[in-house]
Amino acid sequence: MKRIGKFFKYLSISLISVLALIIIALYIFRVDYILKGIYVTYLHGHQTAYLSDYKHFDNHTIAHQSAVPWPKSTRYNQKEINDTLKSIHEKLSSVAYLIIHRDSLIVEEYYQGYTDSTRSNSFSMAKSIVSAILGKAIADGYITSINQKVKDFVPEITGPYADSITFKNLVSMSSGMKWKEAYYDPFSITTRLYFDKNIVGALEAMPIEAKPGTLFKYQSGDTQLLGIAIQRATKKSLSQLLSDYFWKPMQAEHDALWQVDSKKQGIEKAYCCIASNAKDFARFGKLYLQHGKWNNQQLLDSSYVQESLTPVFEESTQYGYGWWLGHYKNKPYFYMDGHLGQFVIVIPADDLIIVRLGNQLDQLAHEDPRSAFYNFIDAAYQIID
Numbered sequence: 080m081k082r083i084g085k086f087f088k089y090l091s092i093s094l095i096s097v098l099a100l101i102i103i104a105l106y107i108f109r110v111d112y113i114l115k116g117i118y119v120t121y122l123h124g125h126q127t128a129y130l131s132d133y134k135h136f137d138n139h140t141i142a143h144q145s146a147v148p149w150p151k152s153t154r155y156n157q158k159e160i161n162d163t164l165k166s167i168h169e170k171l172s173s174v175a176y177l178i179i180h181r182d183s184l185i186v187e188e189y190y191q192g193y194t195d196s197t198r199s200n201s202f203s204m205a206k207s208i209v210s211a212i213l214g215k216a217i218a219d220g221y222i223t224s225i226n227q228k229v230k231d232f233v234p235e236i237t238g239p240y241a242d243s244i245t246f247k248n249l250v251s252m253s254s255g256m257k258w259k260e261a262y263y264d265p266f267s268i269t270t271r272l273y274f275d276k277n278i279v280g281a282l283e284a285m286p287i288e289a290k291p292g293t294l295f296k297y298q299s300g301d302t303q304l305l306g307i308a309i310q311r312a313t314k315k316s317l318s319q320l321l322s323d324y325f326w327k328p329m330q331a332e333h334d335a336l337w338q339v340d341s342k343k344q345g346i347e348k349a350y351c352c353i354a355s356n357a358k359d360f361a362r363f364g365k366l367y368l369q370h371g372k373w374n375n376q377q378l379l380d381s382s383y384v385q386e387s388l389t390p391v392f393e394e395s396t397q398y399g400y401g402w403w404l405g406h407y408k409n410k411p412y413f414y415m416d417g418h419l420g421q422f423v424i425v426i427p428a429d430d431l432i433i434v435r436l437g438n439q440l441d442q443l444a445h446e447d448p449r450s451a452f453y454n455f456i457d458a459a460y461q462i463i464d
Contacts (some may be wrong), residue, residue, distance in 0.1 A: 139318035172438035200418030210401025238286030295395035299350035306349020326339030
């Protein structure tokens with residue numbers, strides 16, 4: 080028995096020693112953010128970022144003021160969505176589905192215990208919002224034009240083409256940055272920015288290695304660098320800008336949160352991570368649908384909105400300035416798109432806004448008519464017809 084006791088004691092000491100060495104190695108090689116990633120995801124039953132993970136990070140508040148709810152249609156929730164979409168919502172664990180037609184709510188549904196005020200991670204839908212903030216910062220004179228050099232504000236940028244990169248290159252995803260858009264690789268730069276406590280410190284790992292403005296390549300690093308540049312140009316946090324520029328004037332119903340790397344650094348994760356609700360996210364769809372106007376007040380220059388919803392590259396017609404673009408049965412639409420299937424879809428021809436938030440998305444391309452994405456749209460048309 081004594082030998083068995085000694086064996087387990089030795090085993091325990093050995094395991095603790097190995098674990099300590101691993102942790103030390105993580106810090107030595109500057110990948111200690113992995114510890115935060117393990118805690119936030121795996122120790123909470125997830126394999127990737129998720130809708131409520133904002134609770135485990137530091138956040139800035141996006142303050143609202145003078146809340147005005149969406150008007151409800153006379154047909155509000157009178158017609159059920161089809162069985163196909165019900166099945167999709169269940170299978171893919173949706174948490175919210177809205178249909179807004181002619182500026183009025185027609186369908187408003189919540190699932191998985193969510194309500195109209197439950198906060199949910201925007202993920203990359205935030206990129207569309209950062210694009211709006213950029214447009215307003217330019218209009219206010221903090222940035223001379225969309226073609227101003229980013230290095231005027233972020234001299235730490237490295238790489239052979241660092242001197243030539245512009246704000247337009249970043250907002251149109253054509254920076255030429257060295258970047259790996261990988262959500263499930265613990266060693267990717269994407270994972271590092273999500274869990275690291277010093278985003279600016281990661282700039283050295285994001286060099287501009289190819290000529291900017293030559294081709295579209297989706298990468299979150301572009302929006303993160305854009306966010307840092309905007310913050311330095313305005314000397315305000317992105318959360319404060321969002322609150323003052325849009326959240327308050329658009330009369331959002333609730334305060335929102337924006338994840339930051341740490342309280343000490345206070346840099347928003349510009350490429351993602353605004354925690355809000357479906358109805359307040361939908362306000363950005365309405366703002367762009369109305370060419371930047373809200374209640375007769377021009378919040379965002381209409382020409383900038385038009386540029387944002389126009390493809391920058393002929394060979395990449397799916398993207399403008401932070402907004403995704405497409406066609407539904409020959410009707411153009413634009414939309415905000417986030418990890419796991421967060422969508423605000425706008426079809427201007429029919430004055431239609433569709434919002435879906437959820438925990439999963441199918442693997443079918445958005446162009447595939449069988450995809451959940453198109454079912455979200457098809458069901459809306461069945462309701463409004």
